[in-house]
Structures are given as structure tokens and as C-alpha cells.
Amino acid sequence: MDFEDTAEEAAFRTQVRAWIDANAPKHLEEELKRASFGSNGVVSEDPIAAGKAWQKKKAESGWACLHWPKEYGGGARTPIERVIWGQEEGPYAALTGVFTIGHGMCGPTVMAWAGDEHKRKLLPPLASGEHIWCQLFSEPASGSDLAGLRTRAVKADDGSGDWIINGQKIWTSGAQYSDWGLLITRTNPDVPKHKGLTMFFLDMKSPGVEVRPIKQANGQSSFNEVYFTEVRIPDSQRLGDVGQGWEVSLTTLMNERLSIGSGMSTGFPDLFRYCMEAEIDGRPAVEDSAVRSKLAQLAVKQSGLKYTGMRAISALSKGETPGPENSIGKLVAGAAMQDLAIFALDLQGEAGAVWDEDSPQQGRFQAMLMRSPATRIEGGSDEILRNIIGERVLGLPGDIRVDKDVAFKDIPTSGRKKK
């Protein structure tokens, strides 16, 4: 039981620290540390350009995409080296958040399913930050039930072999500034839903692609709707066989769950600081017994997530595969953040309803309140995560699927009975 680096880890850390110290855009550090929900916090310059510049610098020195092989512009580093890099990069990691989906999900999918020519063409500019990718999966009628998607891909009738796409995607982060998209479509509605899907990648500047920002419940717009009207994609941009799209998508989704030791925040440090400053009846709030009880329960969640991450890192450090413990991260953090925000507003009394620059911590708790419902839904809802823990970790049987052996076109689309 210790928190010490091995000799090799310590040497690597020293090397990383020195490079970051010499190269990081330090003039942005304060802004990055103040980052709130849905942005990297950079306001003094174009945040996307700042992210691309940092990624380019990392790529030039071999610090881009540490988990990728070198031939595609990656660093070919071990998992524990990636963790150490992440710890040392600290606030600067937020700068390159726009590449998270590309580097973590789209890139690995291309690597697993594309031909050599495409891999050599697409992956290096993604690694170096020249290109941004987005993931075109969710649809208005298929979220958790992704395989129920309806965007159609049909072979063009001109003998070109091209595909014509019509339909709509939703919740696409970064679609408005992405160069490429990973797109899953339905090519055959006459077979059960998982069997009629096909995956493509496409140029987001293709004619017929329209990106519309979504105005979210919290008033911000970080996600988009993407509409496809007669969009033409060459057959060479297909990933996997026709009808193999579901299998391809699993590569993407499995990579989504591989981020380790990221230690999702519950917002606890903010609440604790607030309770040290706020007063109840002339005494610090932190001395109130109800406040203490609530804080203690949130503190052990925050700390439990932190040390769960460290247990995973310990396994990596020993060259072992981490257990399934990390699957609890977002499930715990999302609900805790919402609970914490509601409690913070309660402590503010009637002023909790006010959300302006004079609100405690510049309205951070009100922002958390309004953002946290999304955390509990995006990237696998609380319910999907509980299913995953129940089925993959605890070994419980899956639910009965009534649409499993039904042709997609015969699956009911409304819960109400038709008269």
C-alpha cells in the first residue's frame, strides 16, 4: 500500500513534467482552471484554435495520442505512462477536449476496420490535431436503444456504388467544427434491427449535411442535430461489411469506457469551500449537524471515486488489467453532482433561486443544477450503466428483448395502441 511511483514511472514523470513546463501555453492556465461546464474555459482567444495549437505541439514531440501506434502519429506508450501524462498535463488537457471523441473512439474504430490507405490518410491528421472528428450515432428515436436507429443508406441507382444517406442524428458534440464524422446507418430494414446496420465515415462538408445547434434545457448549446438530405458517400468509405455496422459500433463504444483514472468530479470541493464560508444563524454552515452529515456522505463518494481510480492505476502499474470497478464513475458522479447542487441552493435560502454574478461562487451551483441532468444521461444513462454493472460485472441475465427476432420495419414505433 503506497502512492509512490516505481523508478521507471518516476523517470518518465520527470521527463513529461519538464516537457510540459517548457511547452505548455501558460498564459491560458488561469482560464483553463476556471473552466466550467461545456467549454474549456478559454475566452481570451479562439478555444478551438488554442486546442489545435496545443495538439500540434504535442504531436511534433511525440506526445500526441499516447495509446496509438507510432505509424499513425501516436506515441505507443503503456497504459501507466498515459495515466502519468494525464496527471502531469493537468488543466491543459481541457484544451484538447475537442479531440476526445476522435482520439478515443473514432480513431480506434478506423484503425480496426479501415483499409491501409485510409488509415494512413485519416489517422495522422487526427493525431496531430489538424482534423476534428465527431460521432454520428444517437437519433431522436434511438438513444439507449441505439440499434433502433432510422437514418437510411441506400445504394445509388446510377451504378456508381455510392450510398445515398437520408435521416437525422442528434446529440452530436462538435459537429459544427468537425472535419469528419463516423456515421452508423440502416441499410436493411427487413432483418432484425442489429443485423441491418452499416458504418461509414464521411466528410462533414459533403453536400446535404446540415448542422443545427440544439438549445439545451440549461440554455447552452454544446450539442447539435445533424440532418442528412441525399448525402452521397463513396462505398470506399464503408467500415466493415454491409450489415456489420453493429459489430463496428461496439469497437467505438468499448473504447468509450476505457478512460481510466480520470477521477470524475462530483463538485464536492466547491460545496465544501462554500460550507466553510456560508453561515447559518451566525455560525459557519460546516458546524451544522445536518450539513455535516450531508457533506460526509458526499465526501466519501468523492474519495471513493478517487481511490477507485488509484486502484485501477495500481493494476496498470503492475502490468495487470484493471477490474470492472471503474464502471461506477459516471453513475456515482452524475447523481452526486445533482444532489450536491440541490443541497447548495438549499443552504443559500430563498436566494438559491437567484442565478447571477453575485450568487456564491459566481453561480456555479446553479450551473451545476442545470447541467447535471445531462451528465446522468449522456454517454450511457444511469439505467444503462446499472444494466452494464448488473450484467457484465455481476453476471445477471439480460432482459427479455421482444424485438430481437422481429424485422426492423415491423417493430412498433408508438406505445399507444392504434385504434
Place this chain on the structure above:
Amino acid sequence: MNLDFSDEQKQLRDQVRRFLSEKCTSAHVRAILEGPESYDKALYKGLADLGLLGAAIPEEYGGSGLTHLELCVIAEELGRAIAPVPVSSSIYLVAEFLLLAGTRKQKETWLPQLASGEAIGAFASSEGQGRTTPASVTASVKGGKLTGTKWPATDGDVANVAVVTARDEKGALSLYLVDLSGAGVRRETLETIDPTRSQARLVFDGAAAELLGAKGDGWHIASQVLDRAAVLMAFEQLGGADRALEMARDYALERMAFGRPIGSFQAIKHILADMYVSATLARSNCYYGAWALVSGAAELPVAAATARVSSTTAFQHCAKNNIQVHGGMGFTWAFDCHLFYRRSNALAVSLGSLSTWETHLIERMSAGNAESAA
């Protein structure tokens, strides 16, 4: 970074688990639940003979001279098996009191007997309803004679020696060692929610009491020992939480309703997933506590309270939902669910209740925060 037990410690865990699977079955636990004995004497002797009671006691005092990490491993296994033995009182508490504050003679007198199981120790501080605080202690010692009533004192009915909080001639809170076989001691076993761990009322009427540690230092020493015991107890609770989760999972796989295993229903699956979450958080917090305990870290008070709050919450959560997943069968005497439910709620209030430890945690974090800000 290595926030994990060593391979040797994992081997010890397997060895203790095998031993307990033979010597501490449901039938053994039920013999104590339903019978006249306060603890399982054969099991206690078996643990002593394997050197497990004395794991963290130095060899010069008859122990095995291992570390507290080994004791954490043992505690977790005892919790899984809901072992009906006085290990927490004798080892997590009284042995630690002696190691921290005892004179050489006091250590030589008692530690070898505690390690060998020939003697059992108990900590007697509570004096009835409500939280135990410095102000709640009224027992007093005058001229080496102790007067007062302590209840509940876990394992007080079977202990040979007690560490007692009491006021000295000047009213200062101090600790005393009391040989419970001497004159002026009357004791009775209390009815409890968990008869597999006994509780007693100890009435002292002029019992011979020997000072342990400096006069007036009683609460300070007790706080330090309770922090150490809290980490060990958290491991015991973690073991119980994990076992309750496994029982519920196994039942959900086996029990059929509406033509399918009940574990395929999301209503049941999600209860089990939440149990896994609380047990996982508790495990990670326990490892943090174990690290602080063995490394002598200044963070021990925060780490101990963190582990204790997390494990108490997890064990109660898993034990009550284990019954829920079992449905009506879970409320029968014949199923073991109630053994875990009883133990989880008894352990939740021993060593200071959950709300007490929640208060400790936040007080300590506030103090640390004020210090680091200054």
C-alpha cells in the same frame, strides 16, 4: 502506485477464508444466535492458534509481528463470515490501547494473553443512551477504586480485562485497566439486535483500577485508538457488505418468477448494481484507510473516518437490500439474510455511530482545510 494488498496478503486472505468456511458456517453462527454462549470459543481458539489474533502484536509480546495490513485482511474475512467472536473488542481496541499507552508491565501482562486468546479484552466507555462524549462520562476513580456503570460494553460479559473511561480525583478524563475477575465488578449480558455479538452492562462498585496512560489523557488516547479500530472495523463491514451482495446476486440468478430469473428484471438488477457501487466505494475508501493506518500518515484521522462512514453506509445498504431481493424468504429465520442485517446495524453503532463519524470526518476536514489555508 500500489493501492492494493501484496500477493502474500492475498494468500493470507485465501487461507483465512478457507479456515472460516469450515469453522464458521451458518450453523456455527446460529449456535451463538440461538444458544446460551456469548461467542464461539472453538473458533476463537482456532484463530488464536493460527496466529491471527496476534497478527499485529509484536513478537516480544506473544504476537505474530506482522503489520496492520494483515489485520485488515483478517478483519474483512471475519466480516464476510459474520464471525461470532470478540476480535474487535480484544484486538482492534484493547490490544491497541495497550500498544499505544500501556507500560511495559501492562503490555507484558495482557498482550500475550490477548494474542493467545486466553484473555479477552473489552472497551467500556458508553454510559447509556445517546452519543458518548467527554461530558457523558461520569464513572470515577478514587484511591484506585472505580465506581460507575458502563453499558453497553461489547463483549463485556466475557472479557477478563476492560479499558474503562473514568474521571480521576480531579475530574480529569483518564483511562483505567480493570481486571474484571476482581471484587467490585458485577456484569450482565444484555438482550440485543445481534446476539451473535454480545453486549453487557458492567457495574463497578469499588473495583481495583490501574491507570492506563497519563492522567487526563483519556479522551486523547481513546480518539487515537478509535481511529485505528475504525479502519479495522471498516474492513469487517466491507466483508459483510460484499457477502450480502453475493447472496443477493446468487438468489437473483436462481429464483424464478414470471417465467424467468428475477435477476433479469431491471427492478432487481438495478438494486444489485447500486449495492455493487456502495461496496466498491467502501473498498476503495478502506484501502485509503489501510494505507494511512500502516504508513503512520498525518491523514489517518480523515482516512479512518472516511473508511468508517463509507463502510457503515455500504454494509447497511447491502444487508437491507439483500433481504429485499430475497423477498419473503429473506424475512424467514431459516435464511441467513437477517444475520447480516443484524450485524450491519449492530456494527453501525459500535465505536460511535454513523452520525458521530460523519461529524468527525467533516470536523477534521475543516480543521485540515483551515490549516492548509493558513
